[in-house]
Amino acid sequence: MSRYASLITLLIMALTPLSTYAKVSAEEAARLGKDLTPLGGTRAANADGSIPEWTGGYVMARAPAPDAQRLPRTFSDITTDRPLFVITRDNLDEYRDMLSQGHLRLFEMYGDTYKMPVYPTRRTGAAPEYIYEGTRQNALKAEMTNFGESIENGAIGVPFPIPSHPQEIMWNHKTRFRGASLKRYNAQIVVQTNGDFIAHRLREDVRFSWSMPNAKPEDLNGVMAYFLQLTMAPPRSAGQVLLVHETLDQQENVRRAWLYNPGQRRTRRAPNVAYDNPGSGSDGLRTNDQLDVFNGATDRYNWKLVGKREIIAPYNGYKLIDNRLDYDDIIRADHPDQDLMRYEKIRVWVVESDIRRGTSHLYKQRRFYVDEDTWTIVMVDIYDARDDLWRFQEYHQVLLPWTQSVGPAGHMIYDFNSRRYLAMEMMNEEPLFEFVTIGEEHFRPANVRSVATRR
Template sequence: MQTRPAHALPSDHGSRFVSRRALAARSRTSRLLRTTALSCALLMPGMAEAKVSPEEARRLGTDLTPLGGEKKGNADGSIPAWDGGYSMPQPAAGKERDPASYKLLSDDKPLYTISSANLAQYKGKLTAGAQALFARFPSSYKMNVYPTRRTARTPNFINAATAKNAVDAELGNQGESLVGAVTGIPFPIPKSGIEVIWNHKLRYRGTSLQRWNAQLAVQANGAFQPYVLREDVLFQYNKPGITPESLNNVALYFLQFTTAPERQVGNVVLVHETLDQVKEPRRAWLYNPGQRRIRRAPNVAYDNPGTGSDGLRTNDQLDAFNGATDRYTWKLLGKREMIVPYNSVKLLDNKLKYAQIAKAGHMNVELPRYELHRVWVVEAELKPGTSHVYKRRSFYVDEDTWTILAVDNYDQRGTLWRVQETHQVQLAWLDRVGPVCGSVYDLQSNRYLLQEMSNEAPLFKDVEFNIDHFSTGSVQRMAER
């Protein structure tokens, strides 16, 4: 029996074998057809992401936490097993922001401190952004690394909804449409990068609250002027008992009043954050007290400059990332053990003045707390034919809370441009996480932004807002009072 050469195929024209050139051409054609078919499938509006099987979903609460993190610790014990998270009675009035109230954390001492002198020892567990800050500030920048405390904990209704979402949730419209999920984490056992980002956007932060958000655009010499915002938020998606149908395609309602500086007082931003932003883009309005009218604001999205940021962040960088995902492709690179900001109770302290936090070059390095945690790593690449100031973004997402803890943002040349971190604390009497400070370091301008701070402002409070509070008519009336 004659053996056919590995490169030979029957010819369409009667000859027994085809040439290598013909084979290559046919292979290219075959690949093109497969690629075209795949592209068409991905572009189909009704195309949905695969669901998790009931068998796999049963891992939640067994070897996985209720939200999908690994319960077990790591091999050397430096990351402990999750034991249910951190819970405690509400501190006495006025003590909610006293670090001493958080007994699990307040007595901890750093295990070690990373500086430029020993950086090489820890590089493998640091983001590119963290390494860039050591390079920029070799004599003053450092990271105090504390024992890892897996404090994450959520209410039972969030855990139950997450288990249901695991087998019901789907994505359509190229990832911009969430189907069959409500209240809990939509994809606790993620199979793609975009699912991880959806988990961050819809993680539990309460259901209805009022908070203060001070932003400090810190100049190279350390000077800043606080830009203070009062923000009313209704996290409609997270309300217990709500159904996907009753959301009316809105995940959250957001109302932002500027309270300082004086020249900006009275400016208002209103946002209805839609779930499917292909079907209906984010609804946004601006109220200007000089014009005394509210108007639509389609530019409150994507890479337009964020309110009060002095051009140091884009709109979609508030809360590390928010809004539509359609300008990027999202690749899930897997999970890594990394040193990230976590449990930063010192930054929560309302005895601190902003001048004690913001320093020339970078924030006061004695205040942030870093720990070793497992994070999901997601790489976002700008799609051809779309625009954004960031060509590439690397996201590092906590496995226990689904909070984006760090972001590396790259410019159009592929050069690291802005380094972002989220410092958070488990509000242990409320079973939820809250931000205490976000930072965005601009490596090109030698300036940085601190945001989502409230040390010199009132404590957040849970307020039962209804949807009418977030209507344009209501905003106009409130602004004119």
């Protein structure tokens, strides 16, 4: 019977377009900016007030002086907060129901040193008005097709602010507002069991075409983002360039990627920059689809929308992003210095993925926790083929109040088998990011070699 049931399910999927999960009615869309935030989160406080009402997010009229943009004193109304409480191994049972499986495993393995300082919840999420307006239009027009692998009739803002399908939530994460065009510098740090580490320093040029002011679906040429990554250090990897054109159709117009190898002085197509192929400079601690927590196609999994949950998660990591800290001040054996971390009680969408029969991936199952205010995936529990918890991702986001865009303060991937971890998107010792206009021509494959040689 199970075989026949599976065949019937596949037939229904083949005959039912996923666009039926997308557009909402005008009455539903009218909730945006009223009982829902302009991006689709629940505006009201929770029952006991521990999660407050959203009142517009954290907005600053203009950027502070360049030297102050990553210093906590710039955000004094947040960073002067004191922890409400600190979760330790001794009081863990009081908070167990509000923690991810990954955090519970960290306490199990490293409870002598691991702790979670929990602060008042600050609903800082915000975006520019044109992103809000684009989101309102998307709610009425955007469609998800090709079994969740494509977006049509959408641009600017969140495509599915009132989601009814798990892959819509994944698209919301992939298209969330992170600025329109920028140049940023960051480090990917492989941490060994004794605390020794090597930092891979990167420069990344990004054009989020989807988020450009006045972007229109017909003008995107099927590409939502352009990404160029130049490795600056260590010396053995310096000069390597990865170029990616991230498409809006992950099935028929798949991701286009190229790699430039400075030793060979050649640019080659790189079809393996996807799925569970190992990410560069990670010493095998992450897969390609774990960059930015999750990216790329979703077609190797069956997806399930579990629903909303109140949970304690990394949030508002302004202390962690402080550029007065060196990496030596942050990195420790087993886990970073937890005194620099900030956790808050927030509402998240919970989405689960299980490997689809006939496909393959290193990760059999993943559970994603997605912030309702920014659509950022803040945590992921990752299971292996034996259904054992293998890895855990923890994304510490910040909102840059003068741009109203979200970005990373740090992204940790813990490997429970090897007892090592990867600290990604760290910027403390790196040059300050720049919001600059970068044209599409910069991301042509023919331009890759000149980028590498100009570094």
